Amino acid sequence: MEEPPVATIKAVVYHGPLDVRCEQVPMPGCGADEIRVKVDACAVCGSDWKAYKSGNPRMKPPITIGHEFTGIIETIGADVPGMWEGPQRPDLRQPAEQQSVGAPRPLPHSSSLAVGERVVMATSISCGECLYCRRGWRNLCTDLRPMGFHYNGGMAEFVTVPARGLQQGHIVKVPADVKATHAALAEPVSCCVNAAENCGITKGDVVAVLGAGPMGILNACVAREYGAAKIILSEVNPARLKQAEAFGFDRLVNPASEDLARIIKDETGGYGADVVIVAAPAAQPQEQAMTLVRKRGTVCLFASLPAGKSMLNVDSRPIHYGELRVIGSSDSTSTHVRRAVELIAGGSLPVEKIASHILKLDDIQRAFALMESGEALRVVLVP
Numbered sequence: 001m002e003e004p005p006v007a008t009i010k011a012v013v014y015h016g017p018l019d020v021r022c023e024q025v026p027m028p029g030c031g032a033d034e035i036r037v038k039v040d041a042c043a044v045c046g047s048d049w050k051a052y053k054s055g056n057p058r059m060k061p062p063i064t065i066g067h068e069f070t071g072i073i074e075t076i077g078a079d080v081p082g083m084w085e086g087p088q089r090p091d092l093r094q095p096a097e098q099q100s101v102g103a104p105r106p107l108p109h110s111s112s113l114a115v116g117e118r119v120v121m122a123t124s125i126s127c128g129e130c131l132y133c134r135r136g137w138r139n140l141c142t143d144l145r146p147m148g149f150h151y152n153g154g155m156a157e158f159v160t161v162p163a164r165g166l167q168q169g170h171i172v173k174v175p176a177d178v179k180a181t182h183a184a185l186a187e188p189v190s191c192c193v194n195a196a197e198n199c200g201i202t203k204g205d206v207v208a209v210l211g212a213g214p215m216g217i218l219n220a221c222v223a224r225e226y227g228a229a230k231i232i233l234s235e236v237n238p239a240r241l242k243q244a245e246a247f248g249f250d251r252l253v254n255p256a257s258e259d260l261a262r263i264i265k266d267e268t269g270g271y272g273a274d275v276v277i278v279a280a281p282a283a284q285p286q287e288q289a290m291t292l293v294r295k296r297g298t299v300c301l302f303a304s305l306p307a308g309k310s311m312l313n314v315d316s317r318p319i320h321y322g323e324l325r326v327i328g329s330s331d332s333t334s335t336h337v338r339r340a341v342e343l344i345a346g347g348s349l350p351v352e353k354i355a356s357h358i359l360k361l362d363d364i365q366r367a368f369a370l371m372e373s374g375e376a377l378r379v380v381l382v383p
Contacts (some may be wrong), residue, residue, distance in 0.1 A: 001353040006026055008025060008027060009024070010022060010025075010156065011023065011065065011152075011157070012364045013065070013354060014052070014061050014062065016055065017052070020359050023297055023363075025353060026036050027055070028050045028091040029162065030160055032080075033077050033166065033228075034162055034163055035076050035080045035160070035161045035162050035166065035171075036159070036161075037072065037074060037119060037154075037158065037159050037160075038071050038379070039071040039073050039154050040070065040180040041071075041181045041183065041184040041381070042068060042155045042156075042184055042189065042380060043378050044068075044155075044371065044378070044380075045188070048065050049368050049372070051065065055267040058149045061259070063148070063152055064155060065151050065155050066147075066155025066156070066190060067123035067149070068187040069083040069120070069147075070119065070154075070184045070186070072116060072118055073119060073130045074112065074115065078136045079160050083358075085314070089263040096124060102350040117173055117176075118175075118176060118180075118183060118187040119174060120174055120183055120187065120337060122139075122169075122170045122172065122187075122334040122336070123146055123148070123153075124331050125144065125147040125150075125156075125162070125165045125170050126141035126144060126149070127144075127145065127166045127168070127331075128167065128378070133342060134349055136333070139333050140330070140331075140334045143150035147273045155241075155381060156383070157186055160314065168180065172337045172338050172341055174186070174345070175227060177269055181380045184355070185344065185355060185378060186350050187220055188352075188378070189218060189336065189343060189344060190336040191302075191329070191332045191336070193222055193261055193336040193340050194330075194331070195277060195300050196223055196225075196226045197336070198327050198328075198329045199311065199329075200275075200298065201223050201226040203227030205223075205275055206232070206274050207220070207228040207232070207275045208231075208233075208276045208277070208292055209223070209232055210276065210277070210278045210280050210285040211278065211285065211303060212237070213240060214376075214377040215279050216277075216280065216345050217247060218304060221349055221350060222349070223275070225348065228275075229250075230251075231249040232251045232264060232273065233249045233351050234252075234260050235252070235280075236254060240373075241373055243377065249303045250267075260292070261292060264292050264360050270376075271294040271295075272295075272297060273292055273293050273294065273297060274293070274294060274298070275299075275300065276289045276293050276297070276303050278299070278302055279302045281303040281306075283309070283311075286312055287312050288316055291318060293324060295324070296322065297325070299325070301326070301329070354376060355378050357370055363381070
């Protein structure tokens with residue numbers, strides 16, 4: 001008797017540097033403590049493109065890539081708690097995670113799941129046990145296991161959310177009326193939410209963002225959502241500056257031909273910005289940022305520098321005498337993702353402009369080319 005054919009799906013698979021293919025793979029299983037999601041949109045992150053160009057030691061090929069995904073719950077394992085029939089609109093006003101040391105609090109968005117609901121993820125899955133998890137800083141977990149790196153990711157027709165992701169509260173529900181191509185941006189938006197909250201951006205602030213790539217523009221948009229009264233965006237690439245014109249920021253500056261420090265001083269009565277977010281992965285803007293903020297201002301190093309090229313030459317005197325805050329911001333938690341979903345669902349965040357190209361999974365090489373050329377802000381792939 002012949003064995004029945006194995007069901008397969010289409011997926012974008014990393015086999016090694018310069019070897020990423022869209023191919024047929026077996027349909028992912030769904031264990032009793034897991035859920036399976038029918039993916040209908042997955043954005044291509046810069047980290048996906050970097051892995052394609054140069055490899056990534058965290059990826060063990062072959063592995064399906066993609067962590068900025070959204071989809072509809074298709075299967076719920078029998079041991080996943082809190083199931084009910086029919087989709088429910090989520091309550092986006094859930095309280096933030098507890099910040100005190102102690103046993104981790106169960107998070108509400110990984111329970112009460114139903115087939116047919118739209119979900120996104122905080123895709124760097126935490127352990128829930130280390131010091132950072134116990135303090136609510138799950139993005140800093142000592143044993144992060146990201147989707148698309150440790151687990152097969154969402155650049156596929158289906159993806160299985162592992163038990164650890166459910167147990168640690170990494171699933172976030174999305175209102176049914178949010179477009180899939182917009183919901184897929186919840187993960188990058190959540191990283192900017194983390195930055196805005198780390199910076200303490202408040203109503204009336206002047207915020208300067210250095211770097212007008214997709215994450216720079218998203219940081220500027222989120223800062224505006226948090227109440228920034230003036231956004232100054234700098235970028236040395238004229239094409240990127242041209243793209244940024246559509247977002248209505250207060251001042252666009254090319255520091256290769258204009259005096260950025262002087263412009264910021266002129267725009268702030270001589271004081272400097274309240275917050276500077278460095279979204280350009282280069283040492284020079286990180287170094288310059290210390291001179292662009294007012295006393296007691298905040299500098300946020302959002303973009304990382306390559307390993308081995310991350311040393312900075314910084315004058316410590318402005319930090320000391322100006323009582324500056326210099327902070328980092330990395331990844332996000334499910335609390336940040338819930339806030340990102342709220343912003344996207346609210347309609348004021350211009351995600352339709354960020355999702356500049358909508359392509360099919362088969363077009364992954366074209367997506368990488370659009371990213372390399374700088375023509376795209378965010379490419380979103382749909383199965």
